[in-house]
Amino acid sequence: MAEHNGRMDKLPDKLDLIVRNGTLVIPGVGQVKADVGIAGGKIAVLSEDLNEPAAETYDATGRTVLPGIFDPHIHIGNEHAYESEAETETRAAILGGVTSVGIFLRSLEDSYFDHLPAFCQAMNERSYVDSVFHPQIFTEQQIEEIPGYAEQYGIRSFKFYMSGIPGIVKSVTDDVLLQGFRAVASLGPDAVACVHCETGALIDRAREELKVRKPEGTLADWEDAHPAVAEALAIQTALYLAQVAGAHLYVVHLSSRQGLEVVRAARRAGRHFTVETVTSYLGINSHDPNGFLAKMVPPVRTPEHQIALWEGLREGTINTVGTDNTSRTRATKRPEAGLHGSRGGLPVLGTHLPALLHYGRLRGVPLEILIERATRSPARVYGIFPQKGTIAVGSDADLVVVDLEAERVVRAEDLQGMSDFSPFEGKRLRGWPVATIKAGTIVARDGKIVAKPNGRYIKRRAAPARHFEWFGRAQA
Ligand SMILES: [Zn+2]
Numbered sequence: 001m002a003e004h005n006g007r008m009d010k011l012p013d014k015l016d017l018i019v020r021n022g023t024l025v026i027p028g029v030g031q032v033k034a035d036v037g038i039a040g041g042k043i044a045v046l047s048e049d050l051n052e053p054a055a056e057t058y059d060a061t062g063r064t065v066l067p068g069i070f071d072p073h074i075h076i077g078n079e080h081a082y083e084s085e086a087e088t089e090t091r092a093a094i095l096g097g098v099t100s101v102g103i104f105l106r107s108l109e110d111s112y113f114d115h116l117p118a119f120c121q122a123m124n125e126r127s128y129v130d131s132v133f134h135p136q137i138f139t140e141q142q143i144e145e146i147p148g149y150a151e152q153y154g155i156r157s158f159k160f161y162m163s164g165i166p167g168i169v170k171s172v173t174d175d176v177l178l179q180g181f182r183a184v185a186s187l188g189p190d191a192v193a194c195v196h197c198e199t200g201a202l203i204d205r206a207r208e209e210l211k212v213r214k215p216e217g218t219l220a221d222w223e224d225a226h227p228a229v230a231e232a233l234a235i236q237t238a239l240y241l242a243q244v245a246g247a248h249l250y251v252v253h254l255s256s257r258q259g260l261e262v263v264r265a266a267r268r269a270g271r272h273f274t275v276e277t278v279t280s281y282l283g284i285n286s287h288d289p290n291g292f293l294a295k296m297v298p299p300v301r302t303p304e305h306q307i308a309l310w311e312g313l314r315e316g317t318i319n320t321v322g323t324d325n326t327s328r329t330r331a332t333k334r335p336e337a338g339l340h341g342s343r344g345g346l347p348v349l350g351t352h353l354p355a356l357l358h359y360g361r362l363r364g365v366p367l368e369i370l371i372e373r374a375t376r377s378p379a380r381v382y383g384i385f386p387q388k389g390t391i392a393v394g395s396d397a398d399l400v401v402v403d404l405e406a407e408r409v410v411r412a413e414d415l416q417g418m419s420d421f422s423p424f425e426g427k428r429l430r431g432w433p434v435a436t437i438k439a440g441t442i443v444a445r446d447g448k449i450v451a452k453p454n455g456r457y458i459k460r461r462a463a464p465a466r467h468f469e470w471f472g473r474a475q476a
Contacts, residue, residue: 005034005046005047005048006045006046006392006393007037007044007045007046007047007393008039008042008044008045008393008394011037011039011044011045011052012039012040012044013053014052014053014054014055015037015038015039015044015045015050015052015053015054015055016038016039016040016054016055016056016440017037017038017054017055017056017057017058017397017437017440017441017442018035018036018037018038018050018052018054018056018057018058019035019036019038019057019058019060019065019399019401019437020035020050020057020058020059020060020061021033021035021059021060021061022034022035022036022060022061022063022064022065022401023063023064023065024036024046024064024065024066024391025064025065025066025067025367025368025371025391026067026390026391026392027067027368027371027372027375027376027377027389027390028372028376028390030368031064031367031368033048034046034047034048035047035048035049035050036065036391036397036399037050037052037054038397038437038440039440040440041396041397041439041440041441042394042395042396042397042440043391043392043393043394043395043396043397044393045393046391046392046393056442058401058435058437058442060401062403063401063402063403063434064367064401064402064403064404065391065399065400065401065402066097066353066371066375066391066399066400066401066402067371067375067376067388067389067390067391067395067398067399067400068097068098068099068100068375068388068396068398068399068400068436068437068438069096069097069098069099069100069352069353069374069375069400070098070099070100070101070102070374070375070378070379070382070384070388070389071093071098071100071101071102071322071323071325071349071352071374071378072101072102072276072320072322072378072381072382073102073104073252073253073276073278073322073323073324073325074089074093074101074102074103074104074322074323074324074325074326074349075103075104075106075324075325075326075345076089076090076103076325076327077106078106078168078326078327078328078345079327079328079329079332079345079418080418082106082118082119082122083118083122083126084418085327085418086122086123086126086127087126087127087128087453088327088416088417088418089325089327089347089349089417089418090126090127090128090129090349090453090455091128091416091417091449091453092347092349092350092415092416092417093128093129093349093350093352094128094129094436094438094443094444094449095350095415095416095433095436095444095447095449096349096350096351096352096353096354096415096433096436097352097353097400097402097433097436098129098349098352098353099129099130099388099398099399099400099436099438100129100130100131100132100379100384100388100398100458101129101130101131101132101349102131102132102133102134102157102322102378102382103119103123103131103132103133103134104134104135104136104159104194105119105133105134105135105136106136109138109139109142109170111141111142111145112135112142112145112149113145113148113149113152116133116149116152116153119133119457120153120457123455123456123457124455124456124457125453126453126455127453127455127456127457128438128443128449128453128454128455129438129455130388130396130398130438130439130455130456130457130458131455131456131457131458132155132157132382132384132457132458132460133153133155133157133457134155134157134158134159134192134194135149135155135158135159136158136159136160136161136169137158137159137160137172137180138161138169138170138172138176140176140179143176143179143180143183144183146158146180146183146184146186146187147183147186147187150187150191153459154458154459154460154461155460156187156188156190156191156192156382156383156460156462156463157191157192157193157194157250157382158180158183158184158191158192158193158194159194159195159196159252160172160176160177160180160181160193160194160195160196161195161196162177162195162196162197162198162199162200162234162237162238163196163198163199163200163203163204163230163234164200165297165344166207171200174237174241177195177238177241178241178244178245180193181193181241181242181244181245181247181249182245182246182247184245184247184248185245185246185247185248187462188462189248189465189468189470190248190383190462190463190465190467190468191247191248192248192250192274192381192382193242193245193247193248193249193250194250194252195234195238195249195250195251195252196252196253197231197234197235197237197238197251197252197254197259198226198230198231198234198298199230199233199234199237202227202229202230202233203225203226203227203230206224206225206226206227206230207225209224210224210225210339210340211340214339215339215340216338216339217338217339218291218339219286219287219288219291219292219294219295219299219300220286220287220302221339222286222295222299222339223286223299223300223301223302225299226255226297226298226299228255228256228257228258228259228301228305229258231254231255231256231258231259231298232256232258232259232261232262235251235259235262235263235266236262236266238251239262239266239271239273242273243271248272248273248274248470249273249274250273250274250275250276250381251263251273251274251275251276252276252322252324253276253277253278253281253298253322253324254275254276254277254281254309254312254318255277255281255298255299255300255301255305255309256298256301256305256308257304257305257307257308257309260308260309260312260317260318263275263312263317263318264312264317267317272470272471273470273471274319274320274381274469274470274471275312275317275318275319275320275471276318276319276320276321276322276378277309277312277313277318277320277321278321278322278323278324278348279321279322279323279348279351279352279355279356279359280294280296280300280323280324280346280348280355280423281300281301281305281306281309282306282309282310282313282321282355282356282359282360283355283358283359283424283427284300284423284424285300285301285302285303285305285306286299286300286301286302287302287303288300288423289426290423290424290425290426291335292333292335292337292338292339292342293330293333293335293421293422293423293425294346294423295333295335295342295343295344296324296326296344296345296346297344310359310360310363310365313360313365313369313373314363314365314369316471318373319373319377319378319381319469319471320373320374320377320378320381321356321373321374321378322352322378323346323348323349323352324346324348325346325347325348325349325352326344326345326346326347327345327347327349327417327418327419328343328345328346328347328419329418329419329420329421330420330421333345333421346423347412347415347417347418347419347421347422347423348422348423348424349417350414350415350416350417350422351410351415351422351424351429352374353374353400353402353431353433354408354410354429354430354431354432354433355424355429356370356374357370357402357404357429357430357431358429358430358431361430361431367404375388375389375390376389376390377389377469380467380468380469381468381469381471382460382468383460383461383463383467383468384458384460385467385468386467387458396439397437397439397440398437398438398439399436399437400433400435400436400437401433401434401435401436401437402431402432402433402434403431403432403433403434404430404431405430405431406430406431406432406434407428407429407430408428408429408432409426409427409428409429410422410424410425410426410427410428410429411425412425414447416449434446438454438455439454439456441454
């Protein structure tokens with residue numbers, strides 16, 4: 001039986017929803033014309049012509065149906081309260097076709113046990129999307145508690161900053177990194193050590209030098225505060241320490257050509273690990289007219305780096321694509337404060353899929369590859385495949401219906417997050433969601449929210465090997 005044909009053993013008398021006549025993009029299968037029958041929040045039947053009765057039908061004629069997008073890299077609660085952003089920012093997500101997220105939990109230095117009940121409650125009561133957590137680890141106590149976070153909250157991924165964000169998050173030194181990697185590895189081969197790879201000392205010096213050399217400047221100068229050498233060197237360090245500890249390294253937000261070259265060399269040497277980039281690097285360069293509204297860490301870089309990142313994504317050297325969403329308002333972004341005074345952090349959940357579709361197709365990257373990197377690939381890394389990341393019988397009925405030809409100019413107010421700007425503001429993007437289905441319910445339709453939030457926090461269990469992935473095995 002083809003993977004796109006099938007049905008659950010016990011089909012109910014009446015389906016909840018049929019998505020009819022769309023072209024499905026199924027990672028690993030390709031594009032197929034099929035109807036999707038949904039019952040009890042799951043995909044119950046896939047068939048070329050469904051005749052079963054259903055409570056509701058969505059006509060997707062002429063549209064493309066994707067697995068709900070899984071953005072493995074977001075931050076919430078950096079500006080407003082966690083509980084508030086759990087609602088507002090996931091509202092922007094669901095309108096943009098994102099149905100699941102991986103959240104890097106706030107950089108608390110106390111025990112996450114004190115905060116996890118409230119974080120989980122917020123995701124269960126207020127979020128429009130499903131979520132997994134990646135706590136950010138800074139202290140010995142937190143490292144000691146890693147097995148407890150796994151046991152009690154089903155957390156199987158953790159984040160380490162080799163270079164922090166001044167005034168917001170601290171850096172960890174190599175000894176803490178190695179200890180942390182060992183604790184992650186002790187959970188089993190599916191556990192993931194996510195690392196912000198930049199060498200702190202190089203960044204600190206570069207920032208100080210830039211302040212002296214360029215007290216004022218443009219977005220293009222910001223790249224000098226985060227030289228690519230710091231990223232490339234840190235990836236080498238992290239790779240070595242992960243090898244010593246036997247941990248699965250996940251490089252977050254790869255931003256540079258030099259970083260990519262280190263990744264390629266390690267893959268050639270037979271190393272298995274995972275690499276992510278983000279749509280802001282792929283879609284915005286350092287000469288962008290929106291200037292400091294696009295300031296982030298690591299920075300958006302010159303077009304030369306973008307060419308490299310797209311090539312890495314296409315060939316599979318870069319495995320996943322997320323956003324690094326950190327929502328802010330203009331009032332705290334403070335673009336008027338210039339090169340050193342304006343802040344990082346971009347609200348980009350609502351533009352993630354349109355940016356990927358628009359810029360990816362401009363670069364000639366096949367749709368199947370773009371979607372695979374944004375769905376199945378991160379779902380496998382984080383152990384939630386095939387519940388998420390595909391369109392298959394038995395998977396969660398999280399789907400996004402897109403009009404690949406629709407063109408819209410990005411305006412912050414249309415995105416419906418809490419922010420009053422977008423770094424993509426004013427750009428005309430081609431390819432937008434027209435409906436997002438979450439757990440079998442049409443939650444967003446034609447740019448409007450049409451149902452209550454139904455997101456859930458996902459407690460992960462140690463995943464069997466076919467449900468997770470360390471990338472690199474198949475690389476030549
Ligand atoms: Zn981040």
